[in-house]
Amino acid sequence: MSRRRIGFWYRLAAAIAKPPLTVLLKRDWRGAEHIPADGGFITAVNHNSHIDPLAYAHFQYNTGRVPRFLAKHGLFTKGFIGAVMRGTGQIPVYRESTDALSAYRAAIEAVERGECVAFYPEGTLTRDPDQWPMTAKTGVARVALQTRCPVLPVAQWGANLLLPPYARKPHLLPRKTHHVLVGPPVDLARFYDEEITPELLREATEVIMAAITELLSELRGEPVPETVYDHRRARAEQRHDAAEEGLK
Template identity: 80%
Template sequence: MPRRRIGFWYRFAAVICKPPLVVLIKRDWRGMEHIPAEGGFITVVNHNSHVDPFAYAHYQYNTGRVPRFLAKSGLFKKGFVGAAMRGTGQIPVYRESTDALSAFRAAIDAVERGECVAFYPEGTLTRDPDGWPMTGKTGAARVALQTKCPVVPVAQWGANELLPPYAKKPNLLPRKTHRVLAGPPVDLSRFYDREMTPELLKETTEVIMAAITRLLEDIRGEKAPEKPYDPRRERIEQRRRTQAQSGRERTQAPAGKEQESGT
């Protein structure tokens, strides 16, 4: 299947974005041979900085297979931003859809047209305190199982040193290095032609996230935590801690009042 031309809008964006990226960060890019030369595929990438979509897009742009990122459908509707999103071929996600697969219909269509769709499977910036990938959401797994396309895991590190997660000011000096490592496609064949249950999607997503994490271990030269950070589990634990603290305060309050009345 022929791949889509890069087009005016993507080249225009590259002209604007590449010069500051070249100035601000050095590059240590590996694994470009794993980016398919033809046909539709998915890349699944860890997310640890508001800068890394631009830095990663620069990496993949240089392979000749530009990534089409997923974004909220509302961004495509009006003004210059909407024109740029449409012109660069970014992928709208229809979160208002009641059918989870329909929410990713545009991504499925793009893969079937021979495009590369870039997923941040964590869904947001990692909240792991040490920057490791969190548990993933199932969107990439849904598209992968529906299309049976190659799923290329990619790890990146360094943009987060330029602009840490949730930071407001960049750390410009010393000049940071953006490290990217793409690996061979994840083997998901054992999940094909099975009912797309929540359990299957969860298992598929865990396999995808494990592949990304192994690549990041290679980049960082250290082991990731045995269990990935799970925001939902952390919220539950935080709620329990808050409730336990409130309970202790309620049980201690009467004793304190009695002491005050006896003085």
């Protein structure tokens, strides 16, 4: 299938966003050769700053294959931002509603039309104290297995140094570098002829996240953590510890 045209709204968004991003962030972008010239595919990207979607979109825009992000549906109703989200073809995610599955259907349709869908598999900013990828949701694996499209793991680092997770003010100086490293497609072939069960989706998701974490390890020059941070488990343990402390 042919690649999707960038279009007016994406060019307008790029004209607005690229100048400040270029001023704020130096660039170390590698692995663009893995981005397919044509056909549908998925990028699976780690998430550690509120501004890294813009920084990552800048990278991929420059490859000529613009991404369609899955984003909170509330963003699509906010004036000019909503108009840009709709105009650029981003995919609204309706959490905990009867429309929750519509995002995955839209993602599958986009891939089958030959477009790129960009997933943040963690679903939110990482809660890992050291900003490694944490346990992920299985939506990326579901779309990947149903379409059998290439899934490119992507690691990014540096936007989080400009604006750390949940920080209110950016750290402008010294000027930070946005590092992006795209890997070759993740081999998911062993899952293709299996029944798609929750267990299979979790296993496939873990394979995708492991590839992202390996790339991030290369970017950071640090070893991969021995265990993956599980936010739900950590929160349950905190509640348990607080309850025990209250009994003393």
